[in-house]
Amino acid sequence: MQPQGNVVSAPSKPQRQPIAKHKVHAERIDHQLAAPFRRARFVLAAAAREQLPADAGGAEVAFAGRSNAGKSSAINAICDQTGLARTSKTPGRTQQLVLFDLGDDRRLMDLPGYGYAKVPIAMRSGWRDLVDGYLQQRQSLVGVVILSDLRQALTDFDRQMLSWCATRELRCLLLLTKADKLSRGAAGSRLQQIRNELAGAADVQLFSALKKQGIEPARRWIAEVLGNLPAESS
Ligand SMILES: Nc1nc2c(ncn2[C@@H]2O[C@H](COP(=O)(O)OP(=O)(O)O)[C@@H](O)[C@H]2O)c(=O)[nH]1
Ligand SMILES: [Mg+2]
Numbered sequence: 001m002q003p004q005g006n007v008v009s010a011p012s013k014p015q016r017q018p019i020a021k022h023k024v025h026a027e028r029i030d031h032q033l034a035a036p037f038r039r040a041r042f043v044l045a046a047a048a049r050e051q052l053p054a055d056a057g058g059a060e061v062a063f064a065g066r067s068n069a070g071k072s073s074a075i076n077a078i079c080d081q082t083g084l085a086r087t088s089k090t091p092g093r094t095q096q097l098v099l100f101d102l103g104d105d106r107r108l109m110d111l112p113g114y115g116y117a118k119v120p121i122a123m124r125s126g127w128r129d130l131v132d133g134y135l136q137q138r139q140s141l142v143g144v145v146i147l148s149d150l151r152q153a154l155t156d157f158d159r160q161m162l163s164w165c166a167t168r169e170l171r172c173l174l175l176l177t178k179a180d181k182l183s184r185g186a187a188g189s190r191l192q193q194i195r196n197e198l199a200g201a202a203d204v205q206l207f208s209a210l211k212k213q214g215i216e217p218a219r220r221w222i223a224e225v226l227g228n229l230p231a232e233s234s
Contacts, residue, residue, distance in 0.1 A: 033219050036102045036229040040079040043107070045096040049133050052097065058105035058140040059226045064131075064161050065147030067113030070177035073209035074147055075100070075110055078218050085110050095127060097134060106226045107140070114157045135164055143171035143225035145218070150176040150190055150206065162201055171225045172202040179206040179213055 046052050065071045072085035084100065098110035111134070112127055135141065146161050148154055158174075165172035176194065179187045187206055195204045203221060207214035223229050 030216060033216065033223060034080060036106070036223070037079045037219055038081065040081065040084060040100045040102050040108065042084065043099040043101045045098045047096050047130075049097070049130065049137065052099065052134075052138075055137075055139050058107060059142045060099075060107045060109050060138065060140045061143045061145060061222050061225055062109040062111050062134070062141060063145045063147065064111045064157075065113060065177075066149075066155050066157065069113070069147040069149050070207075070209060071110065071113060071147045074145075074175060074177060074207060074218070075108065077209040077212060077215055078222070079108075095130075097130065102226070102229060104228060106229055108222075109134075109141075114155075135168070141168075141170065143173070143222070145173045145175060145222070146202070147175050147177050147207075150179050150187060151181055154194070162198070166201060171221075173218070173221050174198070174202045174204045175207040175214065175218060176204065177207050177209070179208040180211045 043053070044051065063071050063075060072087040075085040076082060076087065079100070085098065095112045097112070100108040100110070102108065111131055114127065114131070135144075144161060144165050146158055148158050162172060162174075164170070174194070176187075176191060182190065191204060191206050198204060205214050205217050205221075207218065
C-alpha cells in the first residue's frame, strides 16, 4: 500500500464533490460487502495438502481456471488489492495451493492453473494429485469459482470442475473473464449461450478485472456461500 500522507491537491480543485443521494446508499452497501475482501491476507502457498491449516469448521471458496484465464487478476480485483495474488504474463508457473484469509475462519483458495501445454507431464500429474486431493478431501470447501476467458470455449477441465461441484454438491460460480474484450452485445449473447448450455449447473456472470465489471456480484456470491463474513475488523 502506498502512503497517502504527502499527497497535495491542486489548489483549483474543490475540496469535496457533492454526492448524489442514491450514490451514498449504494456506496455504503458496497463498502460493507467489500470490507472483508479488502482485509484479505496471504496465508501460505502449499505444495502439499498437509501444509494447509486444519480442516475443521472453516469455510473456503476455491478459484479454479486454465492458466492465463485471469484468475489472479480476478482475486486482486475482488479483494481490491493490487498485489495479493500475483498476476503473470507467463502462464503455468504457480503450482501451489495459495490461501488467503478473510477473517473468522473464512478463506479464499487460489488453485494452480490447469491446462497449459508447456507444463511438463510430471508436473501435470503432480498438479492433478494436489488439486484432486484438495477437491475431494477438503471439508472446508463450500464453493468453487471457475474462471474462463469469455472469448474461448469452456475447457475439459472447466467441465470436469463443474461436474465435481455437482458430485460434491458444491456451489459453483462461472466467471466469464476479460469481458472488456468483446462488445456489450457480443458479451451478453455469449453469457446467455453459456447460461443456456449449463442449464443452472452453475451461476454464470460476466467479469472484467480491467473494467471492474462483475466485482460486486462476485463478492455477493462468495459472501453468501461462505456465510458470516466479519463486517468489522477484529
Ligand atoms: N483485457 C483484460 N485482460 C485481463 C483481464 N484479466 C486478466 N487479464 C490479463 O490476462 C493475463 C493473465 O492474467 P492472470 O490474472 O495472471 O491469469 P491467471 O493465470 O489465470 O492467474 C494477464 O496478461 C492479464 O493482464 C481483464 O479483465 N481484461
Ligand atoms: Mg495466476
